[in-house]
Amino acid sequence: MKTLSLFLAMGLTVGFANADSGSHLKDAQTGGLELKSVGKISFGPEGLLLISDPGSASVVAVETGDTGPLVKLAKRIDKIEGALAQACEAENVLIVDMAVNPASGTTWFSVNQRPGNKPAILALSGDGKVSVPDLSGRSYVRMNLPSAENAKLRNVTDLAWGGDSVIVAGQSSEEFANKIFQIPTPLEHGENARFASAETYHVAHRRWETKAPIQSFIPWEEDGEHFVVGAFACTPIAKFPLEKIETGNKIKGSSVVELGSGNRPRDMFIYEKGGEEWLVTNTQRFKKNLFGPSKFWAARVKLEYLEVNDADETNENAARRNVNAPNGPDAKGMEVVEELFGAVLVSQLENAEVVVMRETDPENAEAPHALELVTLP
Amino acid sequence: MGVYALKSMQGWRCERIRASGSLPLHFCLAVFLLNTGVCEEGASVRIEPNVEKVPANHLKFYLHFSEPMERGEAFRFLRLVEVNDSGKEIAEVPEPFREVELWDETFTRMTLWFHPGRQKPGVNLNVDIGPILEEGRSYRLEISPAWKTESGAKLGGSLEEVFEAAEMDDNQPDPASWGSGYGIDAKGRSVILIHTGETLDPESARRRIQVVVEGEAIDFEVRNNQLAFVPPQKKVDSFRVVIDPRLEDLAGNSVARPFNLDLDSNPNFQERTDPVELLFPRKIRLSGDSEFPGKVEKKKN
Numbered sequence: 001m002k003t004l005s006l007f008l009a010m011g012l013t014v015g016f017a018n019a020d021s022g023s024h025l026k027d028a029q030t031g032g033l034e035l036k037s038v039g040k041i042s043f044g045p046e047g048l049l050l051i052s053d054p055g056s057a058s059v060v061a062v063e064t065g066d067t068g069p070l071v072k073l074a075k076r077i078d079k080i081e082g083a084l085a086q087a088c089e090a091e092n093v094l095i096v097d098m099a100v101n102p103a104s105g106t107t108w109f110s111v112n113q114r115p116g117n118k119p120a121i122l123a124l125s126g127d128g129k130v131s132v133p134d135l136s137g138r139s140y141v142r143m144n145l146p147s148a149e150n151a152k153l154r155n156v157t158d159l160a161w162g163g164d165s166v167i168v169a170g171q172s173s174e175e176f177a178n179k180i181f182q183i184p185t186p187l188e189h190g191e192n193a194r195f196a197s198a199e200t201y202h203v204a205h206r207r208w209e210t211k212a213p214i215q216s217f218i219p220w221e222e223d224g225e226h227f228v229v230g231a232f233a234c235t236p237i238a239k240f241p242l243e244k245i246e247t248g249n250k251i252k253g254s255s256v257v258e259l260g261s262g263n264r265p266r267d268m269f270i271y272e273k274g275g276e277e278w279l280v281t282n283t284q285r286f287k288k289n290l291f292g293p294s295k296f297w298a299a300r301v302k303l304e305y306l307e308v309n310d311a312d313e314t315n316e317n318a319a320r321r322n323v324n325a326p327n328g329p330d331a332k333g334m335e336v337v338e339e340l341f342g343a344v345l346v347s348q349l350e351n352a353e354v355v356v357m358r359e360t361d362p363e364n365a366e367a368p369h370a371l372e373l374v375t376l377p
Numbered sequence: 378m379g380v381y382a383l384k385s386m387q388g389w390r391c392e393r394i395r396a397s398g399s400l401p402l403h404f405c406l407a408v409f410l411l412n413t414g415v416c417e418e419g420a421s422v423r424i425e426p427n428v429e430k431v432p433a434n435h436l437k438f439y440l441h442f443s444e445p446m447e448r449g450e451a452f453r454f455l456r457l458v459e460v461n462d463s464g465k466e467i468a469e470v471p472e473p474f475r476e477v478e479l480w481d482e483t484f485t486r487m488t489l490w491f492h493p494g495r496q497k498p499g500v501n502l503n504v505d506i507g508p509i510l511e512e513g514r515s516y517r518l519e520i521s522p523a524w525k526t527e528s529g530a531k532l533g534g535s536l537e538e539v540f541e542a543a544e545m546d547d548n549q550p551d552p553a554s555w556g557s558g559y560g561i562d563a564k565g566r567s568v569i570l571i572h573t574g575e576t577l578d579p580e581s582a583r584r585r586i587q588v589v590v591e592g593e594a595i596d597f598e599v600r601n602n603q604l605a606f607v608p609p610q611k612k613v614d615s616f617r618v619v620i621d622p623r624l625e626d627l628a629g630n631s632v633a634r635p636f637n638l639d640l641d642s643n644p645n646f647q648e649r650t651d652p653v654e655l656l657f658p659r660k661i662r663l664s665g666d667s668e669f670p671g672k673v674e675k676k677k678n
Contacts, residue, residue, distance in 0.1 A: 037484070054480070055480075055482055055484065056482070057482070094447075094448075094449035094450060096449060112447070112448060112449050114447065115447070115525060115527070115528070115529040116527050116528065116529065117445065117446075117447050117448060117484075117527040155477060155478075155479050157477075171477075171479075172479075212493075233475075233494065261494075261505060262505060262506075264476070365450075365453060
């Protein structure tokens, strides 16, 4: 069970039917890929890149051809924005999201070029060279998020490959509302997503929230059941049964962990070390961080906390992080990850190895960021 | 020279300044010009809602730009400050926004959320940091002129909206209390007005309300606590207003449910899911109609 969960988080997959030969796409289009905008990105298997295009309320899956061999980032990049801007001949870039391809070690970025906001996808190989991959001739599909919701969904907060489906979490621009979309594989053009609203018990609020959006998530399997384990602002971690997604309905999640108020989760992944499995989420505090040098910090939670289902261990009874014990026995398996202080974006390469985009000056929001490969404890 | 379309300040703040002291008229004129965003070049922005008072649990503004803006760092250019009666800054409100950029498909409209966790009484951020707005106090939402458009143009002057926090609003919109009347629009045309009793969330009103005349849905304008439409013909015998229960007011209360619903204490609360339909059967005649000049019949729904 745990092993499969880890595999899903690492982007590995199981078999597929009806796909184009050797592909996870069905009836893919070759050539002509244009992006109106770029948002969150994530990798599937064999170099399949998922790109959210919030401007067109869709998700694009493109076969990048970036299938290896694996070359890990050899050295720290001190000014990643500058390196990316130089490659695409822009004055500057704003990094929207980052995803490392586990197959090749190449780190891909979705950026807005400055001036002009022109969207771009860029790639940084393990040897530190930045390229502008030509995706125009690649096979792709564009998956429109259901048109009934098109007018509402303008922000994909996270997306991930889930083995037999792509999972997308989004929120409305106009109303405080959230949606979870599930798009079955093989992926094809058009509207194929099922979607539901998520209802969650916020431990810190001690209230049920029907509208708070999921900020980041991972696909998760437990005893043959498939879940989305999602993190919300403030920061409950809850799991939602995917089998219960029916278009238009609500699915009720079980809050299993509360990391503390005043946080906004950014990324989430699972790794194993010394026989212990950990769920990691890096977050941004709303206010000054009293237990570290940056508003950007991360917590890791023993995976066993996710495996609870009984009422006396979930929702109002969910485990809460001991904010007075960042580490050690009193932390009871919910610890601050010091290696991730200042981590604005984190993407998992391989188990405990993650690529981190980190602040270089917490007091200066305009300071460039650094990129480095980090091995977690 | 471009003229900013920001309506937020216009004359009333100048009047308040004059009322609060003895500032000369030319000073007020200068403040007026600054606040209406007169500048040499650049794009324009309009802030919605444009009202003098919002409930203390107000949730969001809409920033309408005349062209697509640079995105990704919007919150560096936005600020909320508490001001005194003279408009002088008392203090910056810390961490007021939910820092997620939400744009429409044209990237010309950004939804600016106050952090719901601070605006909901009793929840953690509200308790830890306190509410963003406090009843009776005045605030100024500021947009920095350093924010550039996609084409690299600056916004120009200091762009802002001043408002006062009124009593909190925990009541759901009540369509049964809506009435109608008539007025004149900016082009001098006669329009039919629907009085909604409170200022609705403007984008929600545009999305969730349908005005139907003789079987045809027609365009309408949202004017704070009114909806206005130009009837397809001079004499309108009746029209329908169909309201999706997801329609929200400024505090996020919808026809379906209050925003601040505690499901623990209301475990059996049932959201309204079916639309509300209002029939306005009265004879409405427009100004200029010789049969009934300048008057409108008023009937209760």
